[in-house]
Amino acid sequence: MPARRPLLLLLPLTLAACERAPAPGHAVVDVRHTPYKEGSATPVARWQGDVFTAEALEQRLLEMSPALRERYQTPAARREYVESVARFEMLVQEALARGLHEDAExxxxxxxxxxxxxxxxxxxxxxxxxxxxxxxxxxxxxxxxxxRPAQVRLSHVFLAAPRTDAAQVAAARPQAEALLAQARALPPLDFGAFGKLAREHSQEPRTQPLDGDMRFLSDEALARAYGPELLEAVRGLTESGTVAGPVQTEAGFHILKLQGRQPAVNLSLExxxxxxxxxxxxxxxxxxxxxxxxxxARRQQLTLDEAALGRVSVDLQAPMRAPSGPMPxxxxxxxxxxxxxx
Structure with missing residues (x-):
């Protein structure tokens, strides 16, 4: 009959002599539930090589919430709890006996x-x-x-028509009206379709590549960048997806679509x-x-061989293989x- 394994978990494979510390990469671990000397405590359960004491049980109960502790008022409930603990510890012993402490996982x-x-x-x-x-x-x-102040986020289609150029204004106005009609025919929350309209027709070099997106701007920044007329037109927009225009500024006509608003933020240091x-x-x-x-890394003298690392091949075409063991x-x-x- 084979000798029984001790209740010591040996990692990974070999046992160092008792009079010296384990070699690097090895460890001796006592996996018994309660280190115990006969007469030092009161066992409430015994199994091969291990015990569960009344003192340990009391400590476990004190670590529970009062509501959970109520479940163990009767001896039968405490017996069930102790048996559960003992069964777990016996399964640990069974795993050790099968050598599973040496399993890679x-x-x-x-x-x-x-x-x-x-x-x-x-x-x-x-x-x-x-x-x-x-x-x-x-x-x-x-x-x-x-x-930061309150901010508004708009998308727009812009047609260049300086106010001082009457002929260009006259030519751009009906085009702006037509674009406004197209924008209003779109679903209010279809910002992608409005962005397509901006990509195809907008003449604003800063926002046309962004599907007309003007990003979040404060009132001051909006008026400074595009004119006070835009700020005035935006004040009446409250619901996301609302379209307005054509709004004429010194530079031309804008068809506007409200994406959203951010309220002002004023958080102190406290x-x-x-x-x-x-x-x-x-x-x-x-x-x-x-x-x-x-x-x-310094204490354990970590070194890396860059040349060897460089020679490791990475085959992007190879099929994925089954794992050979746990990942590092x-x-x-x-x-x-x-x-x-x-």
């Missing part, structure tokens, strides 16, 4: 869990401080995002303090994690212990 999962825990520990141990001065500086850098503080903390954690990765692990992005993400 198990080793890959173990590595990912290790790296995730290392990252969390490293970030928790890193002193990250965000000062009021840093928050104020960040606010000033982005003030345009926090304080309004943004918490959000900016968290963002700066996340940025510092990202830098700290990058610095830590560099220090690990990759470095996770740092995250905020408080729950935020950078």
């Amino acid at each position: 198990v080793v890959a999962s173990f590595k990912r869990a290790l790296v995730s825990r290392l990252m969390r520990q490293q970030l928790e141990q890193t002193d990250i401080t965000v000062t009021d001065a840093e928050v104020a500086e960040a606010y000033e850098r982005q003030r345009g995002d926090f304080v 309004d943004m303090r918490e959000q900016l503080t968290q963002r700066l903390r996340n940025e510092k954690q990202t830098r700290a994690w990058a610095d830590f990765l560099e220090s690990v 692990g990759t470095v996770p992005a740092p995250y905020s212990p408080g729950g935020g993400t950078p």
